Amino acid sequence: MSTAARIDFLKGHGTENDFVIVPDPDGRLDLTAAAVARICDRRAGLGADGVLRAVRAAAHPEARAMADEAEWFMDYRNGDGSVAEMCGNGVRVFARYLLHAGLAEAGDLAVATRAGVRRVHVAKTGDVTVGMGRAALPEGSAVITVGERTWPSRNVNMGNPHAVAFVEDLTHAGALLDAPGVAPAAVYPEGVNVEFVVDRGPRHVAMRVHERGSGETRSCGTGACAVAVATARRDGTDPALTGTPVTYTVDVLGGTLEITELPDGTVEMTGPAVIVAEGTLDRAWLAGGTA
């Protein structure tokens, strides 16, 4: 385990879904759930929706099997310290970080995640495109409740679980300070990210999200993919049936993402990813001290 007094970090965001990036190439850092929650605290810490620890795939037990395909593993944690399988905005920011740090060249690269290897196209500047893999549409659906209102939802898995509910007005989701009701809870034994969706125009929707482990965020990349997939089923534009790719523009509170589903069921996401700051964290503070 590394014992340096200071730990490097960077801060970045993708459509205002913000992350603290912790470079840990050799996997030496014992990044506990409590330490992640401390970093993500918006008052007493740096503030972020989640943490992206950058570890060489060969140095991480969960990623070693992917090391032939991807040099780097994105160890993603939610703001409360919990582990999640995948983060769509995170993987764009992660790729931007690799370029920024000189650890990868512009062009095509692969990133190992708990949901498998994701292929990313990243230019020197501008948007980043990620192959998000195949969406799964598991059996079972849940009813979402906020206050007096309820909606049926569509179960979409993008490596992580989503419940997509079409609503009349995004304000009906309320303040989203608490997680919406999801019943029956057994549909999502590991918890779920909940998206609320309204139409904005042809193949254009807007969403809000309450994320498992992070609360309401200003964007969720896997959530936007889940929304596009659910909307294509609703609209009858499912590429597996039409044989034609379909692209949805998904507005989130922090910007806009373009999501394309291909006839083979794979999903691509394009959107911004920026690094905004770099610094060091005090190890004693991270371990729970007040230093």
Ligand SMILES: N[C@@H](CCC[C@H](N)C(=O)O)C(=O)O
């Ligand atoms: N914001 C992310 C999703 C992060 C993980 C999620 N909260 C979960 O627990 O599944 C994204 O951009 O996809």
